[in-house]
Amino acid sequence: MSPPETTELSDYRRREQSITLSQLETPGQGEGDRTQELLTLNFGPHHPATHGVLRLLVTLQGEIVRDLKPIIGYVHTGIEKTAEEKAYWKVIPVVERMDYLSYYFNAMAYIGAVEALVEVEVPRRAQYLRVIHLELNRIASHLIWLGTGALDLGAVSIFLYCLREREKVLDLFEMSSGARMHTRYFQVGGVIEDIPTGFAAKLREFLKIMPERADEYGAILNSNEIVLQRLRGTGVVPVETLLGLGVTGPLLRAAGNPWDLRKAAPYSSYEDFDFKIPIGEVGDNYDRFACRLAEIYESVKILEQALDGLPEGPHMTGDRKIALPPRHELATSMEALIHHFKLVTEGFRVPPGEVYNPIESPRGELACFVRSDGSSKPARVHMRDPSFVNLQALAPMAKGSYIADMIAATAMLDPILGGIDR
Amino acid sequence: MKREPLGTAVDPKGLRVRSLNAEQMLRGAELEGANRPAHLEGTELEAYVAERVLTTTLDSAVAWARSNSFFPLAFGLACCAMEQFQTAGPRMDIARFGFEAFRASPRQADLIILAGRVSIKMAPVIRRLYDQMLEPKWAISMGACCSSMGVFNNYALVPADKFMPIDVHVPGCPPRPEALMHGILKLRDLVQNDPEAGWRERYEAVGTEERP
Amino acid sequence: MPDATGLELLAQELGDAAIETVYFRERATVVIDPAHIREVLGKLRAKGFSFLASVHGVDYYPEEPRLGVHYELLDMSRVDRLTVKLRVPLEEPEVDSVTAEWPTADHQEREVYDMFGVVFRGHPDLRRILMPEDYEGHPQRRDFPVGGEPVLFTRDEGQWLESRE
Numbered sequence: 001m002s003p004p005e006t007t008e009l010s011d012y013r014r015r016e017q018s019i020t021l022s023q024l025e026t027p028g029q030g031e032g033d034r035t036q037e038l039l040t041l042n043f044g045p046h047h048p049a050t051h052g053v054l055r056l057l058v059t060l061q062g063e064i065v066r067d068l069k070p071i072i073g074y075v076h077t078g079i080e081k082t083a084e085e086k087a088y089w090k091v092i093p094v095v096e097r098m099d100y101l102s103y104y105f106n107a108m109a110y111i112g113a114v115e116a117l118v119e120v121e122v123p124r125r126a127q128y129l130r131v132i133h134l135e136l137n138r139i140a141s142h143l144i145w146l147g148t149g150a151l152d153l154g155a156v157s158i159f160l161y162c163l164r165e166r167e168k169v170l171d172l173f174e175m176s177s178g179a180r181m182h183t184r185y186f187q188v189g190g191v192i193e194d195i196p197t198g199f200a201a202k203l204r205e206f207l208k209i210m211p212e213r214a215d216e217y218g219a220i221l222n223s224n225e226i227v228l229q230r231l232r233g234t235g236v237v238p239v240e241t242l243l244g245l246g247v248t249g250p251l252l253r254a255a256g257n258p259w260d261l262r263k264a265a266p267y268s269s270y271e272d273f274d275f276k277i278p279i280g281e282v283g284d285n286y287d288r289f290a291c292r293l294a295e296i297y298e299s300v301k302i303l304e305q306a307l308d309g310l311p312e313g314p315h316m317t318g319d320r321k322i323a324l325p326p327r328h329e330l331a332t333s334m335e336a337l338i339h340h341f342k343l344v345t346e347g348f349r350v351p352p353g354e355v356y357n358p359i360e361s362p363r364g365e366l367a368c369f370v371r372s373d374g375s376s377k378p379a380r381v382h383m384r385d386p387s388f389v390n391l392q393a394l395a396p397m398a399k400g401s402y403i404a405d406m407i408a409a410t411a412m413l414d415p416i417l418g419g420i421d422r
Numbered sequence: 423m424k425r426e427p428l429g430t431a432v433d434p435k436g437l438r439v440r441s442l443n444a445e446q447m448l449r450g451a452e453l454e455g456a457n458r459p460a461h462l463e464g465t466e467l468e469a470y471v472a473e474r475v476l477t478t479t480l481d482s483a484v485a486w487a488r489s490n491s492f493f494p495l496a497f498g499l500a501c502c503a504m505e506q507f508q509t510a511g512p513r514m515d516i517a518r519f520g521f522e523a524f525r526a527s528p529r530q531a532d533l534i535i536l537a538g539r540v541s542i543k544m545a546p547v548i549r550r551l552y553d554q555m556l557e558p559k560w561a562i563s564m565g566a567c568c569s570s571m572g573v574f575n576n577y578a579l580v581p582a583d584k585f586m587p588i589d590v591h592v593p594g595c596p597p598r599p600e601a602l603m604h605g606i607l608k609l610r611d612l613v614q615n616d617p618e619a620g621w622r623e624r625y626e627a628v629g630t631e632e633r634p
Numbered sequence: 635m636p637d638a639t640g641l642e643l644l645a646q647e648l649g650d651a652a653i654e655t656v657y658f659r660e661r662a663t664v665v666i667d668p669a670h671i672r673e674v675l676g677k678l679r680a681k682g683f684s685f686l687a688s689v690h691g692v693d694y695y696p697e698e699p700r701l702g703v704h705y706e707l708l709d710m711s712r713v714d715r716l717t718v719k720l721r722v723p724l725e726e727p728e729v730d731s732v733t734a735e736w737p738t739a740d741h742q743e744r745e746v747y748d749m750f751g752v753v754f755r756g757h758p759d760l761r762r763i764l765m766p767e768d769y770e771g772h773p774q775r776r777d778f779p780v781g782g783e784p785v786l787f788t789r790d791e792g793q794w795l796e797s798r799e
Binding site for chain 1: 658659661663684685686687688690691692693704706710713715717736737738740741742745749762763764765766767768773774776778780
């Protein structure tokens with residue numbers, strides 16, 4: 001296929017078609033000094049060491065990274081635009097697919113915003129069930145992070161171990177909602193179904209073995225000289241830079257700032273649980289790794305407390321204008337039938353207003369902004385994704401260090417491109 | 423220290439080394455007595471050979487070899503990639519079929535599993551990757567987003583059929599590892615020249631909306 | 635969040651820049667004049683709101699002025715949140731960039747430019763971030779069509795096959 005004449009193509013297209021990106025200007029090139037020549041290298045978007053389709057334009061001096069520019073947009077799905085076309089209830093599955101490893105968190109942020117707008121109260125049992133599923137999802141997300149992160153560093157077997165544990169978590173999700181991923185379990189006003197019998201027993205089994213398994217993974221990686229050398233002392237960024245860049249989550253906690261929305265501004269009955277926030281001291285890649293590993297233990301603690309203290313009660317609000325009535329009522333009550341009809345065809349209407357609802361996802365502050373104009377479809381849904389903002393911290397983490405450290409930094413940054421690109 | 427022999431001792435002179443002579447075998451020379459067929463000719467000879475020797479065409483042999491050793495390209499876009507990992511994981515082990523060698527380079531891979539949503543920025547990149555793969559190559563479109571537009575029917579996505587040929591579409595959002603495995607095994611049957619007929623052929627059926 | 639009275643006091647301190655205050659569902663908002671955004675954020679930083687959590691855009695179609703930009707501020711020591719909103723018309727969608735004082739706004743302002751067309755003066759590298767760089771149009775505006783492919787049903791399969799030949 002011969003390329004069309006260059007006069008028709010924009011600069012951008014011509015650059016993208018060339019195999020070598022030699023036409024890009026290389027900043028800071030020394031005047032005629034060949035020993036200081038800088039090389040611009042393109043990582044991705046398809047590269048085994050990137051998490052998803054992240055493209056990095058890296059300017060190298062030898063093996064040292066001098067400048068790093070991430071280019072994103074390769075999984076841009078137009079989720080926010082699609083959400084404006086759908087009723088509030090139907091936006092939940094669309095928004096769940098944004099940050100595809102923490103699907104319950106996406107749903108929780110959006111649903112929290114809608115519940116604030118509609119001013120509906122969520123029953124206690126539903127809040128505890130939400131906490132159970134959120135913390136299970138946090139464990140699953142950290143397991144994939146650990147598996148793919150260790151895979152990037154070269155420790156291949158950890159990947160398979162983490163997938164084995166994640167299968168157990170996905171089994172639990174399948175028990176409660178029927179699907180392994182993107183479950184649509186959370187609904188506005190509560191959860192869609194109560195947990196079945198056997199869920200509690202299976203969860204307790206899982207909670208017994210998970211700390212032992214996490215100990216194993218810690219033992220394997222902490223005694224591995226290569227992992228320690230690659231992670232210790234690399235990717236250090238001072239806390240002020242991180243705060244300026246808007247970084248939250250385990251990245252900020254590894255640098256020493258104990259900011260966690262579950263403790264600072266508790267939502268969905270997190271104030272009932274007793275757990276600690278692991279923070280790091282130095283802020284290097286090893287601290288980020290250790291923080292996330294410690295968070296798995298804390299999530300197990302929260303799950304035990306939530307399961308022990310699970311209150312009786314309804315799993316969904318009784319407000320029939322928001323939540324579907326139970327099916328047995330449709331045969332006897334005319335009002336239930338009408339409510340069901342209105343909710344399924346048009347959906348509930350939300351009073352006009354704008355709400356920004358932040359929660360703590362495994363990657364940081366995940367927030368949802370919903371603007372409603374009084375109809376049954378939202379006028380604007382924006383997800384403030386933590387990975388999108390945290391990605392700006394990759395450049396300070398990798399500048400001045402080797403390519404291998406850049407790979408380790410990307411692994412410890414835990415970017416999820418679905419959230420970055422939405 | 424005298425070493426004890428393991429098992430019963432074998433007398434080397436007792437081993438009878440037989441020389442294998444193909445013609446003798448085919449003509450029944452190794453059989454004794456009444457079972458020994460007389461000089462076989464024609465169809466009898468063919469039947470005798472067919473019982474003892476496996477023959478095939480080179481095409482089928484090559485197809486069998488190719489279909490049992492796909493090298494998938496390590497390519498994951500979005501949520502379906504997580505289920506692709508689980509397919510390679512310990513429970514739904516893709517290695518028992520021989521497909522665990524996920525290659526990073528498209529030059530070394532022959533199967534591209536499009537796992538996830540294809541956005542308009544990514545489509546030329548995928549096309550370039552597909553072009554870099556060497557023949558014979560196959561493509562599986564995993565999930566609803568690349569097979570059709572999936573959940574998101576909007577300006578940002580492209581169904582994979584628009585820019586590259588796909589052999590097997592696996593529905594699901596995301597498809598379970600069992601579903602993906604079913605799709606890969608269907609592709610394996612296809613490559614072995616034994617494709618499973620679709621429901622229309624199998625049941626000689628017609629869709630509900632098409633019935634007059 | 636600062637409560638309703640705290641919000642009013644804050645707005646008075648901002649002076650002419652503050653056009654309106656909204657206290658809705660216990661969340662505080664200040665709507666300001668777009669020309670003063672850097673000064674307002676600087677004053678709020680001095681009051682303790684030192685973390686910019688999010689910069690995002692909204693299209694208020696059909697109300698004018700149409701394009702809005704929202705800045706979510708967070709005070710970590712007092713766990714206080716404040717939203718600063720501004721609105722610009724479609725004909726002159728220009729706002730000063732705050733990237734110099736708040737580095738987190740870099741990618742986020744690029745996204746607002748990409749999706750809504752708001753031009754940030756003084757931004758170090760204002761290009762499209764999610765769409766391809768030569769894409770025309772700003773997708774998240776309300777009058778931009780959603781797009782997509784027509785859904786194929788088996789009953790239409792005959793027509794579709796014909797139209798491809």
